[in-house]
Amino acid sequence: MRILFLNGPNLNLLGLREPDLYGNSTLVEIEKQVSLKAKELDVDVEFRQSNSEGELITWIQEARNNFNGLVINAGAYTHTSIGIRDAITAVKIPTVEIHLSNIHSREQFRHNSMIAPVCIGQIIGFGGYSYVLGLIAIYNVIVNKSV
Numbered sequence: 001m002r003i004l005f006l007n008g009p010n011l012n013l014l015g016l017r018e019p020d021l022y023g024n025s026t027l028v029e030i031e032k033q034v035s036l037k038a039k040e041l042d043v044d045v046e047f048r049q050s051n052s053e054g055e056l057i058t059w060i061q062e063a064r065n066n067f068n069g070l071v072i073n074a075g076a077y078t079h080t081s082i083g084i085r086d087a088i089t090a091v092k093i094p095t096v097e098i099h100l101s102n103i104h105s106r107e108q109f110r111h112n113s114m115i116a117p118v119c120i121g122q123i124i125g126f127g128g129y130s131y132v133l134g135l136i137a138i139y140n141v142i143v144n145k146s147v
């Protein structure tokens with residue numbers, strides 16, 4: 001089983017960017033936590049980050065033939081990108097949306113997710129552990145073949 005983790009804009013700045021909101025862990029440190037859990041589950045994981053919406057869309061399209069599932073933290077594109085939403089719909093692979101913070105307890109413009117309706121679920125508000133929970137969720141959906 002292969003799972004792709006995609007990260008959107010500014011997630012490369014984790015650990016530096018608003019640590020009171022996003023925590024002190026870097027994206028690399030979070031990826032190490034996920035990799036440890038993936039090893040327990042015998043799952044191959046790949047991590048990518050881009051500040052470019054088009055690059056994220058290309059990676060989602062390529063995932064169709066190369067991955068069993070997708071876990072995505074689209075960052076600010078969560079609230080604005082119809083292109084990412086359409087790509088997720090088009091590839092028809094199980095997708096879990098994740099966020100470090102609880103987007104529903106933040107500014108009003110962050111309450112709406114363009115991609116949540118086309119994902120099998122959403123995990124928010126658990127800091128870096130949201131990534132581990134995303135892996136566990138997508139793994140269980142794929143193994144149990146249920147949503």
